[in-house]
Amino acid sequence: MRPLIAHVRLDHFRHNYLLARQRHGGRALAVVKANAYGHGAVRCAQAVADIADGFAVACLEEALQLRAGGITGPILLLEGVFEAAELAEVQAHDLWLVVQSREQLEMLLAAPADKPYRVWLKMDSGMHRAGFFPADYAAAYQRLLQSGKVDAIVKMTHFARADEPGCDATDAQIAAFNAATAGLEGDVSVANSAGIMIHERAHRDWGRPGIMLYGSSPLPDGHPSAAGLKPVMRLSTRIFGVRELGVGEPVGYGASFVTTRPTRVGLMACGYADGYPRLASTGSPVLIDGANSQVIGRVSMDMMTVDLTDLPQAGVGSEVELWGDTISVNDVAAKAGTISYELLCNVKRAHFVYG
Structure with missing residues (x-):
């Protein structure tokens, strides 16, 4: 057969997950979206199922693949749902979901709920791709809380330039997030791989390591924070x-x-x-x-x-x-x-x- 081999070292994946969680502190969702960045989502998730605090995928289809592969731990839909009908699947398969727009918020508030949802409410703290603006965030939070349809709200945002050491954009995003969430109860998640590696102020309740799990650093070549990562x-x-x-x-x-x-x-x-x-x-x-x-x-x-x-x-x-x-x-x-x-x-x- 054609001799092109992609050797995926699951022990390296496991090592990198433990390293990411140790550096961040608290808990960490293993990001296995896009078929685990091309490595095989089910196999990678199975390799850490006994130690991972949970997993993150982009969408419902990816979550259902993990459930079919025997993954029973928490799975977060990073893009949330695209239409209201998906919420029934979210409930049936015990999935967590991001709410990042007014449309998604209205879908959830209008949907029946046999059991409460676990929501990660996303703020646009400066990336300007998705999420509620800081001025609108508390109102969205209160609507969810008062609906009686959620059992917990995790406050989250996403960094645009965390992989640029010395850039002040990440500190500005953290400051905007902190100001807009002051007084709102619940866990916090802000750190992606670069945030885990070099931004200690971003270390909160939940980390979201992605590329670092696969042994590739998002930081410039030679950055010491990449030490210890193993290519998967x-x-x-x-x-x-x-x-x-x-x-x-x-x-x-x-x-x-x-x-x-x-x-x-x-x-x-x-x-x-x-x-x-x-x-x-x-x-x-x-x-x-x-x-x-x-x-x-x-x-x-x-x-x-x-x-x-x-x-x-x-x-x-x-x-x-x-x-x-x-x-x-x-x-x-x-x-x-x-x-x-x-x-x-x-x-x-x-x-x-x-x-």
Whole structure:
């Protein structure tokens, strides 16, 4: 079979969850939305089901997949519901939900409630994507509280620039949130991965670690707060063709790479249809049989080429780490002008191996 392997180390996922919760203090929801950032939501959730305080997903469909996979702990719908009919499923499957708009608030207040809802009421403290403005937050809180349809309200917000050390935007969001929630009872959740890692003022009752659970830091390279994270996915493939080229020969589509010396070119099974970013072409780092090399030429749909010139021992059958233990997924993402989240979420056509 095609030798593209996504090895998901569930022990690393478990390690990272415990590290995130220890750094944050209190409790932590393991964010496993988007199929656990491409790692397999059910398998990742099962790996921490005995220690996790709960889980967070984007939507109802993702929550139902976890319930079908035997996950019985709390599951929060980060986007809430999209229509009133979903609230019956929320009740039937004991889900928690975010309320982040007037429309969602009215849906909940109008819906029958056989048992109370657990609501996370979201404030827009400065990101301006979703949530109640600070001036409207207390009124929404009181309407929920007085409805008799909720058993608890967790006050929450989301940071826009927590991954930028030294930026004062996060402190401004925290201040806005604190001012608007003063005197309102209930647990608080404000910290995402970056908030957990570097913003101690954001450590409240509930953390919401996401990308850090998968061993990738949202912070700039080399930031000490990333110490201890273990990469969960190791994406690897193998060389299945080798050719020798002279000086001045083009490699791949568009002749974007032309040899400047006699060059051994390795052909490997992975391309942009598998989730490797097309923009991370010449210069993107790889590890071939434990030795550093690079991609040369454009990444194609199903294949890509690497430089074997300085690796005489490498050839057909040689293993190539695309990212994982030595090659940082952040480095590959930077080469493509994107972030690790996108790369990890987009892996497909690989054979997923768990262990």
